[in-house]
Amino acid sequence: MDGEDDAPKSLMEEMYANGIEGVDDAPSSSTSTTIRKNRPIISGEQLDIEAYAALYSGRTKIMRLIFLADHCDNSGMQLEALRMAYDELKKGENTQLFREVVQKIDGRLGPNYSTDATWCAMVDRKADQRKDKLESELNAYRTNLIKESIRMGYNDFGDFYYAHGALGDAFKSYVRTRDYCTTSKHIIQMCLSAILVSIEMGQFAHVTSYVSKAEQTPEALDPPIIAKLRCAAGLAHLEAKKYKLAARKFLEVGPELGNSYSEVIAPQDISYSSNAFTLQNKVIDNINFRNFLELVPEVRELINDFYSSHYASCLEYLGNLKSNLMLDIHIHDHVETLYDQIRSKALIQYTHPFVSVDMRMMADAFKTSVAGLEKELESLITDNQIQARIDSHNKILYARHADQRNATFQRVLQTGNEFDWDVRAMLLRANLLKHEYNLRASRKI
Amino acid sequence: MNSVEGLVNQIQGLSTTASDVLSLQNLLKQADDSLHAESTRLLPFLDQLDPSKHSLGYLYFLEACTAGPVTKEQAGSYVLMIARFITSCIAEQIRLAPDKFITVCKRFKDQVLLLEEPLRGVAPMLTAIRKLQPSSEHLTALHPEFLLLCLLSRCYKAGLSILEEDVFEVDQPRDLFLFCYYGLVASQTGNDKHWKKVVPESIGASTQCMLLLYTSVVVTAPMSTVNAIAVEAFKKYILVSLIHHGQSPTNLPKYASSVAQRNLKNLCQPYIELANSYSNGKIADIETYVEANKDKFESDNNLGLVKQAVSSMYKRNIQRLTQTYLTLSLQDIANRVQLNSPKEAEMHVLQMIKDGEIYATINQKDGMVRFLEDPEQYKTCEMIEHIDSSIQRLMTLSKKLNGVDELMSCDPLYLLKAGRERQRFDFDDFDNVPQRFNI
Numbered sequence: 001m002d003g004e005d006d007a008p009k010s011l012m013e014e015m016y017a018n019g020i021e022g023v024d025d026a027p028s029s030s031t032s033t034t035i036r037k038n039r040p041i042i043s044g045e046q047l048d049i050e051a052y053a054a055l056y057s058g059r060t061k062i063m064r065l066i067f068l069a070d071h072c073d074n075s076g077m078q079l080e081a082l083r084m085a086y087d088e089l090k091k092g093e094n095t096q097l098f099r100e101v102v103q104k105i106d107g108r109l110g111p112n113y114s115t116d117a118t119w120c121a122m123v124d125r126k127a128d129q130r131k132d133k134l135e136s137e138l139n140a141y142r143t144n145l146i147k148e149s150i151r152m153g154y155n156d157f158g159d160f161y162y163a164h165g166a167l168g169d170a171f172k173s174y175v176r177t178r179d180y181c182t183t184s185k186h187i188i189q190m191c192l193s194a195i196l197v198s199i200e201m202g203q204f205a206h207v208t209s210y211v212s213k214a215e216q217t218p219e220a221l222d223p224p225i226i227a228k229l230r231c232a233a234g235l236a237h238l239e240a241k242k243y244k245l246a247a248r249k250f251l252e253v254g255p256e257l258g259n260s261y262s263e264v265i266a267p268q269d270i271s272y273s274s275n276a277f278t279l280q281n282k283v284i285d286n287i288n289f290r291n292f293l294e295l296v297p298e299v300r301e302l303i304n305d306f307y308s309s310h311y312a313s314c315l316e317y318l319g320n321l322k323s324n325l326m327l328d329i330h331i332h333d334h335v336e337t338l339y340d341q342i343r344s345k346a347l348i349q350y351t352h353p354f355v356s357v358d359m360r361m362m363a364d365a366f367k368t369s370v371a372g373l374e375k376e377l378e379s380l381i382t383d384n385q386i387q388a389r390i391d392s393h394n395k396i397l398y399a400r401h402a403d404q405r406n407a408t409f410q411r412v413l414q415t416g417n418e419f420d421w422d423v424r425a426m427l428l429r430a431n432l433l434k435h436e437y438n439l440r441a442s443r444k445i
Numbered sequence: 446m447n448s449v450e451g452l453v454n455q456i457q458g459l460s461t462t463a464s465d466v467l468s469l470q471n472l473l474k475q476a477d478d479s480l481h482a483e484s485t486r487l488l489p490f491l492d493q494l495d496p497s498k499h500s501l502g503y504l505y506f507l508e509a510c511t512a513g514p515v516t517k518e519q520a521g522s523y524v525l526m527i528a529r530f531i532t533s534c535i536a537e538q539i540r541l542a543p544d545k546f547i548t549v550c551k552r553f554k555d556q557v558l559l560l561e562e563p564l565r566g567v568a569p570m571l572t573a574i575r576k577l578q579p580s581s582e583h584l585t586a587l588h589p590e591f592l593l594l595c596l597l598s599r600c601y602k603a604g605l606s607i608l609e610e611d612v613f614e615v616d617q618p619r620d621l622f623l624f625c626y627y628g629l630v631a632s633q634t635g636n637d638k639h640w641k642k643v644v645p646e647s648i649g650a651s652t653q654c655m656l657l658l659y660t661s662v663v664v665t666a667p668m669s670t671v672n673a674i675a676v677e678a679f680k681k682y683i684l685v686s687l688i689h690h691g692q693s694p695t696n697l698p699k700y701a702s703s704v705a706q707r708n709l710k711n712l713c714q715p716y717i718e719l720a721n722s723y724s725n726g727k728i729a730d731i732e733t734y735v736e737a738n739k740d741k742f743e744s745d746n747n748l749g750l751v752k753q754a755v756s757s758m759y760k761r762n763i764q765r766l767t768q769t770y771l772t773l774s775l776q777d778i779a780n781r782v783q784l785n786s787p788k789e790a791e792m793h794v795l796q797m798i799k800d801g802e803i804y805a806t807i808n809q810k811d812g813m814v815r816f817l818e819d820p821e822q823y824k825t826c827e828m829i830e831h832i833d834s835s836i837q838r839l840m841t842l843s844k845k846l847n848g849v850d851e852l853m854s855c856d857p858l859y860l861l862k863a864g865r866e867r868q869r870f871d872f873d874d875f876d877n878v879p880q881r882f883n884i
Contacts, residue, residue: 381769391771409823
């Protein structure tokens with residue numbers, strides 16, 4: 001594809017399944033299952049949209065391309081993304097999205113890419129026909145009361161709606177199949193489809209509930225399915241801003257990821273935010289996870305740096321990755337928070353083993369000015385995450401451990417005072433109440 | 446005339462033993478009306494009675510004497526008489542007729558005010574209180590009068606000493622309210638002008654505590670309608686808790702009466718807004734707000750407290766700095782606390798060091814302040830004594846609480862109410878608590 005200009009982004013770090021060849025043997029037969037390809041990512045200076053898009057397929061591809069187009073400043077890349085979205089959409093049946101994309105293109109790509117009204121109309125007509133057919137089939141099944149066929153009928157309906165972008169209806173149809181599920185395989189299938197649609201709709205509460213439902217089925221699940229479920233759960237947690245839980249879930253995903261969702265984000269992104277040292281240890285030690293890391297060397301470098309306390313380079317990498325991360329649908333909103341947390345984690349880790357730290361050296365290590373560093377440290381100290389005091393005159397940070405004994409005495413005296421206060425107030429009040437009551441009683445009597 | 450003379454004789458005769466005194470009391474009660482009828486002519490008879498022996502009778506006579514309107518000249522002599530009576534009377538006898546005593550003392554106060562010499566009334570009133578109280582934990586109707594006299598005569602110290610006593614029993618809620626109110630005014634005016642000279646600073650904090658206690662009691666007391674005292678008390682409550690705790694509860698606790706909860710907030714709007722802007726932490730905002738509403742605060746006589754609240758905000762900010770920094774330049778302090786210049790910062794820090802609120806040393810050469818740890822090591826004998834006495838005090842307090850609880854559970858009215866609302870599970874559950882108590 002034509003090179004994109006001056007894209008300041010480096011490479012993408014979306015992480016995908018490691019090299020497990022083979023197509024899924026998952027029972028899900030719906031057309032919306034997204035297939036993942038295994039392809040090593042070439043690190044380059046510019047964001048290669050085609051390569052990026054080739055890693056996804058299905059509806060998510062389109063959504064991601066649209067997101068890219070919305071968020072990227074570079075108009076060349078924008079147009080590229082939109083063009084690919086257009087092509088993709090033509091292959092499918094989603095006329096609503098098609099119209100949206102066309103609007104966005106706004107005639108910039110030439111006459112070939114304008115609203116293809118005839119195509120739209122044709123697609124719509126086909127859609128209506130199919131819908132009628134499905135409905136009649138479903139009614140027939142319902143009168144026959146054959147469970148299996150009813151279920152399949154609803155399923156087909158769900159698929160149909162999904163292909164056309166009517167996500168709410170798709171969700172409803174999938175949920176209706178629940179009543180007709182006989183084996184746990186069916187249940188799993190239903191759950192997976194429901195999860196997929198809910199992710200698309202952004203309703204992550206449903207995702208969590210269906211994930212737990214799927215996990216509760218009595219039959220043993222195939223590893224790919226487990227992995228898919230975990231990914232979905234991780235995504236849900238991410239949305240809910242429970243980064244730690246999300247991190248754990250993603251870690252458990254493991255290498256069995258086979259064909260899993262391509263909506264998944266690099267679990268590494270989540271590991272950045274994890275607040276527990278132990279969790280990070282698990283990240284490196286987890287051999288399975290290593291396979292992921294192999295595919296994204298930059299991220300591996302980053303984690304290594306974090307551990308060996310080369311904070312400057314670590315933060316540099318982070319800065320590079322940031323722009324890429326902003327383009328990803330799911331993590332977009334959380335980038336800022338995650339980055340802040342990583343930074344404060346780095347600061348805390350740095351100061352942890354020392355009794356006193358020269359702030360100038362620390363500022364160099366973190367590539368900020370002393371004043372800025374002082375402010376950051378101050379906020380961390382006030383939040384009680386670092387136990388230290390700043391000597392502003394000499395610019396040194398001294399570790400300080402609270403004197404437990406004194407603190408206890410102080411607390412004791414204070415509690416005594418509060419008790420005194422409360423009890424006296426209580427006694428006075430009780431007295432007043434008694435008088436009041438007596439007054440009322442005497443008035444009644 | 447004869448009846449009065451006869452009465453005098455009986456008083457003289459029956460004032461020795463306790464049983465006699467009781468019978469005397471009955472006689473006096475019956476003769477009360479006739480005494481009042483002859484009030485103008487009773488004065489010479491008073492000379493025949495000795496207040497230190499015939500206190501009860503003297504009291505009745507005195508009360509009847511002073512019942513009518515009093516002129517200034519008469520007031521002078523009355524004041525002398527009553528003062529002498531109060532100092533020399535027998536406590537047990539007058540406790541038999543507390544209402545009369547209270548009336549006499551109140552009239553005493555009126556006369557003293559009439560003569561515009563409130564100072565003369567302070568000491569006798571204090572003695573009167575001591576004699577009237579069954580114990581020092583009782584609040585009598587004379588307490589507020591006493592405080593009023595102290596206020597008017599500017600004897601804040603005497604007033605303060607009575608404020609510091611623990612009060613647990615109250616005869617009339619209205620007394621408590623008035624008492625608290627005068628106490629507030631006393632400590633506040635004292636704070637503004639005379640406090641710094643007369644009283645060491647350490648009392649400031651404990652007075653504040655006490656005020657907080659009293660105002661909170663007034664505010665949460667049972668009320669059927671909102672009275673003016675409660676409103677004033679609430680205003681001061683907000684201000685004092687801002688000064689003391691750095692935050693003010695804008696919602697009354699749940700046990701406050703519903704009337705209070707609904708209405709007090711509406712009536713004290715500017716104070717609530719002040720509390721809100723305090724919690725936002727921007728000093729500039731607060732100061733502009735105070736300037737804007739100066740008249741309102743002044744009309745409530747709360748301007749002093751408001752100013753104290755604002756300055757406490759600076760203090761709190763500086764105290765927060767001691768938690769994070771070991772040394773800090775004066776310029777930095779000024780910046781962080783939103784003061785105007787390092788000079789001002791230095792003044793504030795100096796004042797706080799003097800008040801003992803922070804521990805620091807100022808290095809003027811470098812313009813640096815070095816924050817030190819609290820040097821209290823809790824190892825000295827005085828500290829141990831202090832802790833010990835606190836423990837003792839709290840133990841007595843909790844025993845008292847238990848005692849009150851027991852007393853309450855034996856109270857017939859309470860049992861009546863509780864008995865009626867008891868759950869009955871089973872027929873056999875009916876035990877001997879009857880439905881109604883016939884007392």
